[in-house]
Amino acid sequence: MENYLAENWPAVKICVQNRQNGTGHAVICARDWLGKLDHVLVIPGDVPHLTSDSADRLIEEHIFSKAACTFYGFRPEDPTGYGRVITEEGLVRIVEERDATEKERKCPVANSGIYVFRTRELLESLEEISSDNAQGEYYLTDVVGIMSRKGQGVKVVLLDAAAEASGVNDPLQLASASMVIRDRVLEKHMRQGVRFVDPTTVYVGPKVKIAEDVDIGPFVQIYGNSEIGRASKIGSHSVLKNVLCGERTDLRGYVDISDSRLSDGAAVGPFAHIRNGSEVLEGAYIGKFVEIKKSRIGAEAKVPHLSYIGDAEIGERTNIGAGTITCNFDGVNKHHTTIGSDCFVGSDTMLVAPVTLGDSSYTGAGSVITKDVPEGSLAVARSRQTNIEGWAHRKKKQGGQS
The missing domain is CATH 2.160.10.10 (Hexapeptide repeat proteins)
Structure with missing residues (x-):
């Protein structure tokens, strides 16, 4: 992957997550580089359907709304395996399916994992997340709830084409x-x-x-x-x-x-x-x-x-x-x-x-x-042809005598 990116997009900076410890930890691994940016677009590596038009739309919604976080939610036919977007009393949070209650699992709006953050608030919120969950990992989704509770502004945008958020797991x-x-x-x-x-x-x-x-x-x-x-x-x-x-x-x-x-x-x-x-x-x-x-x-x-x-x-x-x-x-x-x-x-x-x-x-x-x-x-480079007249008749006669 590094060789492919270097060949086709040499300006891309690669930050490696050596220990697979959750999506939040993955963003933390790029912390030093992210600090140079005002805003950051975060996309999972397994959503190949996302179009550039949809990415541009999310960025525009984020800049216009002046929210600390803007992300895509979507309504899949079967939400099994996806985190749910829960909106209660003006607050927004994302609950991973393994950590969700039966009521939360019935929520039809799933998290796409596609976000735009204001970088300063993102890095501050990453300091507050923990691995106290069913998978023992640092979830990037926890950042959404932290920002919402602080009143920093979280905006959910419904993705028109749900297929664009479909992941690849098998x-x-x-x-x-x-x-x-x-x-x-x-x-x-x-x-x-x-x-x-x-x-x-x-x-x-x-x-x-x-x-x-x-x-x-x-x-x-x-x-x-x-x-x-x-x-x-x-x-x-x-x-x-x-x-x-x-x-x-x-x-x-x-x-x-x-x-x-x-x-x-x-x-x-x-x-x-x-x-x-x-x-x-x-x-x-x-x-x-x-x-x-x-x-x-x-x-x-x-x-x-x-x-x-x-x-x-x-x-x-x-x-x-x-x-x-x-x-x-x-x-x-x-x-x-x-x-x-x-x-x-x-x-x-x-x-x-x-x-x-x-x-x-x-x-x-x-x-x-x-x-x-x-x-x-x-x-012409081949043997000269020689015709031996009567050969076939003599061959048959010899065969009859034997």
Whole structure:
């Protein structure tokens, strides 16, 4: 967590609670840092649904009311497990469920655990809380009652969307939370002109950018810092991670692409795998059962089917025949293959790297290419065919005699 925050939000100050001794104790651990602030927003780490709009609203209510504490209450369908917000004779207090009476448990308003405090009053009240309760912990909720009794001003704001205060305490709640966030992300994209055939089966990460007029099929997963250009199509069961797709790209289903870039009009799949910083340039085609690793495929080049291209560069308009393999690994090191523009690589060609094919060169089907091929040349590297006439007839005759 510290590494993630440092990478994405380097200005964040991290204060560690080494001993898990309650929510009040957690805030006390940040006491030295909090003293520099006039107000502080406190949010539990397990309420992932809270939106920035709701957080902003609570802060605005707090500043306007001039209360020492402003916090969200909410009305869950089932309040079991939540502390209750009790208002009696003008005073406000929060009672944790384990410490609540039967009457207090019937209160329908639950505590969200989301607060804004005036820092000075918060730090003073923290000095007065104790661990004399069912869990033997220092509750932050006790601060609310202390402030209310002192007349410092406590304001309860009802959260409109109760789901925003839902916590995560087990795998079932984690799955439910993930679904809510997923739906929120998909709704944003659909309002911006992205079409999903079946949104209930699709996952799109929060950092993903998708342009308008994009069609996305069922069971698609898009992760990381991926970007999908306008008018592109992503077929079903495709998985993309950190992929940059230009405009009008066509992913034809069951493709797995990571850490790579596809330029405008590129087409991939079905059943293709592209990875490790590969580039597929304008109008190029990567077809069925093809793997591309750390390679650059030139504009309008074609690798239609059943090939492995690794540590290679392929020029413009080159055609790679079925079954072609760049033999890039010698058991110790990886080696590079360079194929020029307008080349024709025959089916089942083995390109033993390091090797270079010049522009407009050809290789014969079934060749094992171990030497560079000059520009405009045909390379054939295979055993010469020999026809033995009458062999089949003699074989049958010998079999009959035995």
